[in-house]
Amino acid sequence: MSPKSLPIVNAYWSGDSIIAVSRTVTGERNLKAYPAEYTCFLKAADVPAAVASKLRAWPRIRSWEADGDWIRLRFHTWRDLKEATSKSQYEHPTYGGYESMFDRLGLTVYEADVYPVRRFLTEYAVEIQKPRRCYLDIEADSRVPFGRKEDARILSWAVVDDTGEWVGDLLSADTDAAETALLKDLWECLDQYDQVCAWNGDRYDFPVLKARTELMGIRVAFAGWLWLDHLELFKSMNMHVSESGDEKQSFALGRIATAVLGGETKDDLDGSKTWDYWVAGGEDRERLFRYNVRDADLLRMIEKETGYIDTQLVLCQVCHTLPDSRGGNGTNFVEGYLLKMGRAEGLRFRTNWDMDSGARFEGAFVMEPTRKGLLHSVHVADFSGMYPSIIQTWNISPETIRDDVVLVEDAATRPAYLRHLPPKTYPLPDDVCQVPGGSCFRRDTPGLIPRAIAELKRLRKYWNAAKAKAVPGTPEWHDADRKSNAYKVAANTFYGVMGAPASRFYDQRTASAVTAAGRWLIRHTIAAAEARGMSGIYGDTDSVFIADVTEGAFRAFVDWCNAELYPKLLADLHCPTNEIRIAYEKEFATIVLVGKKRYAGRFAHYKGTRATADSKPEVKGLEYKRGDSAKLARDLQFEVIQSIMGGDEDPASYEAMAARWRDLVVAGTLTRRDFVLSKTLSRDSTAYAQKKKKNGDDAAQPPHVEVAKILCARGYDTGAGARIEYVVVDGWSSPLKAIPVEDYTDGAEDRYYLWEQLVWPATERVLECAFPAVRWAEKFGKVRPKKATAASTAARRRRPAPEEQGKLF
DNA sequence: ACCTGTGGCCTGCTTC
DNA sequence: GAAGCAGGCCAC
Numbered sequence: 001m002s003p004k005s006l007p008i009v010n011a012y013w014s015g016d017s018i019i020a021v022s023r024t025v026t027g028e029r030n031l032k033a034y035p036a037e038y039t040c041f042l043k044a045a046d047v048p049a050a051v052a053s054k055l056r057a058w059p060r061i062r063s064w065e066a067d068g069d070w071i072r073l074r075f076h077t078w079r080d081l082k083e084a085t086s087k088s089q090y091e092h093p094t095y096g097g098y099e100s101m102f103d104r105l106g107l108t109v110y111e112a113d114v115y116p117v118r119r120f121l122t123e124y125a126v127e128i129q130k131p132r133r134c135y136l137d138i139e140a141d142s143r144v145p146f147g148r149k150e151d152a153r154i155l156s157w158a159v160v161d162d163t164g165e166w167v168g169d170l171l172s173a174d175t176d177a178a179e180t181a182l183l184k185d186l187w188e189c190l191d192q193y194d195q196v197c198a199w200n201g202d203r204y205d206f207p208v209l210k211a212r213t214e215l216m217g218i219r220v221a222f223a224g225w226l227w228l229d230h231l232e233l234f235k236s237m238n239m240h241v242s243e244s245g246d247e248k249q250s251f252a253l254g255r256i257a258t259a260v261l262g263g264e265t266k267d268d269l270d271g272s273k274t275w276d277y278w279v280a281g282g283e284d285r286e287r288l289f290r291y292n293v294r295d296a297d298l299l300r301m302i303e304k305e306t307g308y309i310d311t312q313l314v315l316c317q318v319c320h321t322l323p324d325s326r327g328g329n330g331t332n333f334v335e336g337y338l339l340k341m342g343r344a345e346g347l348r349f350r351t352n353w354d355m356d357s358g359a360r361f362e363g364a365f366v367m368e369p370t371r372k373g374l375l376h377s378v379h380v381a382d383f384s385g386m387y388p389s390i391i392q393t394w395n396i397s398p399e400t401i402r403d404d405v406v407l408v409e410d411a412a413t414r415p416a417y418l419r420h421l422p423p424k425t426y427p428l429p430d431d432v433c434q435v436p437g438g439s440c441f442r443r444d445t446p447g448l449i450p451r452a453i454a455e456l457k458r459l460r461k462y463w464n465a466a467k468a469k470a471v472p473g474t475p476e477w478h479d480a481d482r483k484s485n486a487y488k489v490a491a492n493t494f495y496g497v498m499g500a501p502a503s504r505f506y507d508q509r510t511a512s513a514v515t516a517a518g519r520w521l522i523r524h525t526i527a528a529a530e531a532r533g534m535s536g537i538y539g540d541t542d543s544v545f546i547a548d549v550t551e552g553a554f555r556a557f558v559d560w561c562n563a564e565l566y567p568k569l570l571a572d573l574h575c576p577t578n579e580i581r582i583a584y585e586k587e588f589a590t591i592v593l594v595g596k597k598r599y600a601g602r603f604a605h606y607k608g609t610r611a612t613a614d615s616k617p618e619v620k621g622l623e624y625k626r627g628d629s630a631k632l633a634r635d636l637q638f639e640v641i642q643s644i645m646g647g648d649e650d651p652a653s654y655e656a657m658a659a660r661w662r663d664l665v666v667a668g669t670l671t672r673r674d675f676v677l678s679k680t681l682s683r684d685s686t687a688y689a690q691k692k693k694k695n696g697d698d699a700a701q702p703p704h705v706e707v708a709k710i711l712c713a714r715g716y717d718t719g720a721g722a723r724i725e726y727v728v729v730d731g732w733s734s735p736l737k738a739i740p741v742e743d744y745t746d747g748a749e750d751r752y753y754l755w756e757q758l759v760w761p762a763t764e765r766v767l768e769c770a771f772p773a774v775r776w777a778e779k780f781g782k783v784r785p786k787k788a789t790a791a792s793t794a795a796r797r798r799r800p801a802p803e804e805q806g807k808l809f
Numbered sequence: 810a811c812c813t814g815t816g817g818c819c820t821g822c823t824t825c
Numbered sequence: 826g827a828a829g830c831a832g833g834c835c836a837c
Binding site: 497515 | 810811812813814815816817818819820821822823824
Binding site: 239240248363364366382386540541542543596597598620621625626627628679680682688689691701702704705 | 830831832833834835836837
C-alpha cells in the first residue's frame with residue numbers, strides 16, 4: 001500500500017474490483033479500479049509448518065504472505081473465503097454442530113468476514129472527500145399501492161443542490177419510451193453528484209428509482225452513488241433534541257419542514273393523487289412538478305438549518321466510513337475506526353460471521369426516588385462522558401482483560417455462603433486494576449479502546465478550542481462545532497459497540513465492566529453526599545439529584561469529589577489513570593419528581609447561569625415528550641407543568657383546570673389532530689406474532705397493528721418503520737375499536753375513552769404526585785356514563801340535552 | 810450488507 | 826382487579 005493519501009468520495013465493489021470514485025480538480029468524476037481483496041489473517045505463530053505447506057498448496061488460496069506477526073491469506077473469490085472460514089462446511093464428527101475448514105485445522109482466522117469495500121478502506125490511506133451532494137425527490141403513479149411501488153411509473157423528478165440550483169423533468173407521455181427518456185435525463189443529472197439525499201429514500205425513492213431504471217433497461221452502476229436517507233438521519237440526530245412529542249408524531253416532510261424552518265410549509269398538494277394531477281395535464285401537471293421541486297428544495301433547507309448531513313460526513317471522515325445511509329451506523333463507524341487503528345498497530349480482530357445473540361448484561365443503576373412530588377431546590381451533578389471516561393480510567397478493552405485474576409472479598413465481608421471457598425487472589429496484584437463487581441484489567445499497557453477514546457477526546461478538545469476562537473455562526477464555527485460533535489458521538493459509541501453481539505468487538509465482559517464501574521461510582525457519590533448531611537433523592541446512570549444543601553456547599557462537594565474522593569477510590573483500585581469528573585450541572589428551583597425517568601423541573605440556574613422567568617421547564621419522560629401520546633394529553637399536561645413551574649401551588653387552581661379540560665374533551669369542539677394517535681410499526685404488519693386465545697380464536701393485536709392490517713389491504717406502506725395514525729372509536733369494548741385516521745368522520749371518536757385513558761391519566765399522575773391531598777382519580781377519572789354503549793353516547797354528544805350535560809359527572 | 814447498550818414507564822390484551 | 830406478557834418510546 002502506498003502511504004500517500006488517496007482521496008475518494010465513494011468506493012464500491014464490482015466484479016473483482018473495488019471502484020474508487022474521486023473527483024478531479026476540474027470536477028470530473030474519476031473512477032479507478034483496485035483489485036478486490038478476499039482476505040483473512042492467521043497468527044503466524046499458530047500455524048505449524050506442515051499445516052502451512054498444506055494450506056499454501058490449496059487451490060482456493062490465491063496468495064499467502066507474511067505481514068508482521070500475521071499471515072495474510074488471499075482467496076480467489078469472496079465465496080471461497082466465506083466457505084472456507086464460516087461454520088457451515090463440515091459437520092463436526094462428535095458434537096453434531098458445524099465447523100469451518102480452519103476449525104478442523106485448529107486454526108483461528110481473523111477478519112475473514114470483513115467486506116471487500118471495508119477491506120479496501122482499511123488497507124489504503126483513503127481520505128473521504130466532501131461529496132458533491134444533491135437532494136432528490138421523485139413523484140410516481142399514485143394509483144399503484146406502496147406494496148408494488150416498483151410498478152409505478154415515475155411521473156417527475158427534481159434534483160436540487162446546496163446552492164439552490166434545481167433541475168427536473170416531467171413525464172411527457174404515459175409510455176416506456178417517455179419514462180426511459182425521463183430517467184436518462186435524471187441519471188445524466190445525477191452524474192454531477194456523488195451523494196443523493198432523499199426523504200424516506202431507503203424505503204421509497206431509491207428502490208423505485210432502481211427498479212424503474214432496470215425495468216427500462218438503462219444500465220447504471222447504482223453503487224456509484226452514496227444514497228442517503230435524509231429522514232432516517234434526521235430522526236437519529238433529532239429525536240433527543242425535540243422538545244415535545246408534537247415534533248415526533250409525524251415525520252412527513254411537510255411537518256418536519258414546518259417544525260425546522262418555521263414559516264416554510266409544503267405545498268398543499270395531495271400526494272396520493274399524483275396520477276390525477278399528471279393526467280389532467282396543463283396547469284395541474286405543472287403544479288405537480290412545482291410540488292416535486294419544492295419537496296426536493298425543502299431537503300436542502302432542512303440541511304442548511306440542521307447541518308446533520310454535514311455532521312454525519314465528519315463522523316464518516318473520522319472513521320473512514322462512506323457517508324451513505326449505513327455510514328452513520330454505530331457498529332459500522334466504530335469498526336471503520338478500529339480496523340484502521342488495528343492495521344496501523346499490527347493488530348487483527350476476530351471473525352464475526354455468525355453473530356450469536358449474546359446474553360443481556362446488567363446496565364446502569366437507576367435510583368428509586370426517595371422523595372416524590374413537588375420539591376424545591378434540588379441540585380444535579382453528573383459525570384461528564386461517564387462511560388468513555390470509565391473505559392479510560394480502568395483501561396477497559398478486550399485485550400487488556402485479566403480474567404485469570406478473580407477477586408474475592410476478604411473473609412470478614414464475604415457472604416457466609418461463600419466462606420468455604422478459598423480466596424483466589426487477594427489483595428489486588430500490582431499490575432492489575434479492578435472494577436468492583438466486574439473484571440480486572442491490566443494497568444501496564446494501554447488498551448486499544450482506551451487509546452481510541454483518548455485520541456477522539458483529544459481531537460474533540462482541539463475542535464472545541466477552534467470553535468471558541470471562531471466567530472459564532474460562520475462556516476469555520478459550524479465546521480469546528482460539527483467536528484467536535486462527531487468526535488463526541490464516536491467516543492460515546494464504543495461502549496455500546498462492545499456490548500453489541502453484532503459487532504466484532506463484542507465482549508460482554510468489557511461492556512458489563514463499564515456499567516459495573518458506573519454503578520459503583522454513582523453509589524459512592526450519593527453515599528458521600530449523604531455522609532455530609534445532604535439527601536440523595538434520585539439518580540440515573542451518571543447523575544445524582546441532591547437536596548438539603550445550599551448551592552455553595554454543593555459546589556464545594558462536587559469539587560471535593562473530583563479532588564479527593566475519586567482519586568482516592570480509584571487509586572485503591574489501582575486504576576492507571578483517573579479521567580473521572582463530576583460536574584455541577586444545574587439546580588431545579590422547582591421539580592415535580594413523578595418517578596424514575598419521569599420529571600419536570602424549572603431551573604434556578606444551569607451551569608451557574610441564572611434562569612429567567614421565561615426559561616422553559618425541562619421535562620423528561622412524561623407524556624408531553626412522547627410522540628405516541630394524544631395531543632390533548634400533551635397540552636393539558638404541559639399547561640399543568642407550566643403553571644406549577646410558574647409558582648402556582650394552590651391545588652384549587654388545578655381542580656378548576658382539570659374540570660375545564662374535562663369538559664372540553666368530553667363535550668367541546670375538537671379536531672382530529674387533538675386525539676389522533678400515532679405509533680411506529682417495529683416490524684412489518686404481517687410479522688407480528690398472532691396469538692391464539694384459549695377458545696381457539698385469534699387474539700387481538702395491539703390497536704396500531706390492527707389498523708395497520710387494514711391499511712396494508714389498501715396498499716399502504718405497512719412495513720417495519722411505517723408510522724400508523726389512528727383514532728379510537730370505541731374504547732369501551734375489549735379489544736377496543738380503532739380506525740385509520742383517513743376513515744375518520746366527525747364525531748366518530750370515543751370522547752370518554754379519550755379523557756379516561758388518553759388525556760387525564762397523564763396529568764393525574766403529575767397532580768397526584770404534586771398535590772397528594774386531593775383525590776384526583778375520584779374527582780376527575782370517570783366520565784363515561786354507566787351502561788352506556790358507544791353508539792348511544794355518540795348520539796347524545798351530537799344533541800346533548802342540557803340536563804344530561806349537568807349530570808355527567 | 811439488518812444490527813451500539815440496559816433500565817423503565819405505560820398501555821392494551823388475555824387469563825385467572 | 827391483578828398478573829404476565831408484548832409493544833412502543835423514552836432516559837441515560
